[in-house]
Amino acid sequence: MQPKLLITGATGFVGHNLLKASKNNWDAWGLACQSAQKHQYPYLQNVDLCNYKQIKTYLKNTKPDAIIHLAAHSNPNECQNNPHTDKLNIYAAADLAGLASDTHIPFVFSSSDLIFDGQHAPYDETSPYNPLSRYGEQKVIAETKILQRYDQATICRLPLMFGWAPPQTKCLLRSMANAIKTYQPLKLFVDEVRTPVDAFDAAQGLLLSITQPSSIFHLGGKTSLSRFELGHLLAMQLKINNPNIITVNQDDINMPAPRAKDVSLKSEKAFNIGYSPHSPSDIIKNFINKENERLNNK
Ligand SMILES: NC(=O)c1ccc[n+]([C@@H]2O[C@H](COP(=O)([O-])OP(=O)(O)OC[C@H]3O[C@@H](n4cnc5c(N)ncnc54)[C@H](OP(=O)(O)O)[C@@H]3O)[C@@H](O)[C@H]2O)c1
Numbered sequence: 001m002q003p004k005l006l007i008t009g010a011t012g013f014v015g016h017n018l019l020k021a022s023k024n025n026w027d028a029w030g031l032a033c034q035s036a037q038k039h040q041y042p043y044l045q046n047v048d049l050c051n052y053k054q055i056k057t058y059l060k061n062t063k064p065d066a067i068i069h070l071a072a073h074s075n076p077n078e079c080q081n082n083p084h085t086d087k088l089n090i091y092a093a094a095d096l097a098g099l100a101s102d103t104h105i106p107f108v109f110s111s112s113d114l115i116f117d118g119q120h121a122p123y124d125e126t127s128p129y130n131p132l133s134r135y136g137e138q139k140v141i142a143e144t145k146i147l148q149r150y151d152q153a154t155i156c157r158l159p160l161m162f163g164w165a166p167p168q169t170k171c172l173l174r175s176m177a178n179a180i181k182t183y184q185p186l187k188l189f190v191d192e193v194r195t196p197v198d199a200f201d202a203a204q205g206l207l208l209s210i211t212q213p214s215s216i217f218h219l220g221g222k223t224s225l226s227r228f229e230l231g232h233l234l235a236m237q238l239k240i241n242n243p244n245i246i247t248v249n250q251d252d253i254n255m256p257a258p259r260a261k262d263v264s265l266k267s268e269k270a271f272n273i274g275y276s277p278h279s280p281s282d283i284i285k286n287f288i289n290k291e292n293e294r295l296n297n298k
Contacts, residue, residue: 001027002025002026002027003025003026003027003065003066004026004027004028004029004062004063004064004065004066005022005026005027005028005029005064005065005066005067005068005210006029006030006031006059006062006064006066006067006068007019007022007028007029007030007031007067007068007070008030008031008049008067008068008069008070008071008096009031009032009069009070009071009072009110010028010030010031010032010039010041010044010070011030011032011035011036011038011039011044011169012070012071012074012169012170013161013165013169013170013171013199014070014110014158014161014199014202014203014206015030015032015070015071016039016165016166016169016199017163017165017198017199017200017202017203018068018070018203018206018207019041020200020203021200021203021204021207022203022207025207026066026207027043028043029043029044029045029062029064030043030044030045031044031045031046031047031049031058031071032044032045032046032071033046033047033048033049033071034046035168038168039168045058049071049088049092049095049096050087050088050091050092052095055092055095055096055099056099059099059103063103064105065105065106066105066106066107066108066210067096067100067105067106067107067108068108068110068206068207068210069093069096069097069107069108069109069110070110071088071092072088072089072093072110073085073088073089073135074135075135076114076133076134076135076136076257076259077255077256077257079133079134079135079138079257080133080134080135080256080257081256083134085134085135085138086138089135089138089139089142090138090141090142090145091145093109093142093145093146094142094145094146094148094149095149097109097145097146097149097150097153098149098150100150100153101149101150101152101153104152106152106154106210106211106213107146107150107152107153107154108153108154108155108156108206108209108210109142109143109146109153109154109155109156110156110158110206111139111142111143111155111156111157111158112135112136112139112157112158113157113158113159113160113194113195113218113220113263113264113265114131114132114133114135114136114139114260114263115129115130115131115136115139115140115143115157116129116130116131116136116260116263117130117131117132117260118132118259118260118261118262118263119260119261119262121193121224121262121263121264122195122220122224122264122265122266123218123263123264123265123266124218124265124266124268124269125157125216125217125218125269132257132258132259132260133257133258133259134257135257136260143155143216151214152213152214153213153214154209154210154212154213154214154215154216154217155215155216155217156205156206156209156216156217156218156219157216157217157218157219157265158197158202158219159194159195159196159197159202159219159220159221159263159264159265160172160194160195160196160197161196161197161198161199161202162196162197162198162199162230162283162287163197163198163199163200163201163283163286163287164200164286164287164290164291165199166294167294173234173284173287174291176188176230176231176234177234177238177287177288177291179244180231180234180235180238180240180243180244180245181238181240183240183243183244184244185244185246186231186243186244186245186246187246187248187253188226188227188228188230188231188245188246188247188248189226189227189228189248189249189250189259190226190228190247190248190249191226191249191250191261192226192227192250192259192260192261192262193224193225193226193261193262193263193264194220194224194225194226194262194263194264195220195221195222195223195224195225195264195265195267196221196225196230196280197219197220197221197277197278197283198277198278198283198286201221201275201276201277201278201283202219202277204275204276205217205219205270205275205277206219208270208273208274208275209270209273212273217267217269217270217273217275218265218266218267218269218270219265219267219270219275219277220264220265220266220267220277221267221277221279221280222267222277222279223279223280224262224264225280228245228247230280231243231245232245233280233281233284234284237281237284237285237288238288
C-alpha cells in the first residue's frame with residue numbers, strides 16, 4: 001500500500017500539478033475550500049482550513065502519512081486589501097503544522113519568493129527577508145509560526161508558476177496565449193524579474209522535500225525572466241510575429257500590493273537533492289502541445 005499524502009489547496013494551480021506528480025508513489029488525498037465537486041478526483045473534499053475543529057476531525061479520520069500545505073489566498077492584491085486573509089495564510093498554516101507535529105508526520109509549507117524586497121537578488125535560503133507586501137509578510141509570519149509549532153517542518157519558497165493546467169484551474173500561460181492569439185493588448189512588466197518554473201516541476205520539488213525535515217528550500221527555475229520576456233517567448237513559439245504586447249513598468253500601474261523588482265531565487269540546495277526544473281522554452285513548448293491536444297479533443 002502506498003503512503004497517504006494530504007494536499008491542501010489541491011484544486012489550485014500548484015495543487016492540480018501536485019496531485020498528478022504524486023500519483024506514482026503516493027496515495028494522494030486533496031482538500032479544497034468550495035471547489036472540490038468541480039474536479040474529477042476521487043479523494044477530493046471541501047474542508048475549511050480556518051475551521052480548526054473541521055480539519056482536526058478530518059485528520060483524525062484520514063490519518064495522512066505526510067502533508068503538503070498549499071492552500072492560501074495567493075493573490076497579493078487581494079491580501080493587501082483584506083486583513084482577514086491572515087486567518088488562512090498565517091493562523092491556519094500554523095495550526096496545521098501543530099496538528100502534523102502531534103502525529104510526527106512530515107509537513108511541507110509553500111512559501112514564496114515575495115518574502116524578499118527585490119533589491120538584492122539572487123536570494124538563497126540564508127538571505128534576509130524583507131517583504132514589501134502584506135502577502136509576503138504573511139508568508140514570513142507563517143514560516144516563523146510553523147517552525148515554532150513544529151521544528152521538523154519543511155519550508156519551500158516558490159517562484160512564479162507557469163505551465164499547463166485544465167481550464168477549470170487558473171493558468172497564466174493560457175490567459176497570455178489567448179490574448180496573444182487574438183491580438184488583444186497584453187500589458188506585461190519589463191522591470192519585474194523572477195525565476196519562474198513549471199508548476200509540475202515545482203510539485204516534484206515539493207515531493208522531494210518531504211524527506212528533508214527542518215529544512216528550507218528555494219524551488220526557483222534556472223533562468224531569470226520578466227513577464228515581458230515570457231510573453232515574447234510564448235508569442236514566438238505560437239508563431240505570432242507582431243503580438244500586441246505592451247511594455248509596462250511597475251511604476252506605470254497602480255496596484256494595492258507593492259511589487260518587488262527582482263526576486264530571483266538561487267536554488268542550488270534543491271538542485272543538489274535532485275530538483276531539476278525545465279527551461280522556460282521547454283515549458284512553453286509543452287504547454288502549447290498540451291493545449292493543442294485539449295482543443296483538438298473538444
Ligand atoms: N502560483 C504562484 O505563482 C505561486 C508563487 C509562489 C507561491 N505560491 C504559493 O503556492 C501555494 C499554491 O498556490 P496556487 O497558485 O496553486 O494557489 P491557488 O490556485 O490560488 O489555489 C488556492 C487553493 O487554496 C484553497 N483554499 C482557499 N481557501 C481555503 C480554505 N479556507 N480552506 C481550504 N482551502 C482553501 C482553494 O480552494 P477553492 O478553489 O475551493 O477555493 C484552492 O485549492 C500558495 O500557498 C501560494 O501562496 C504560488
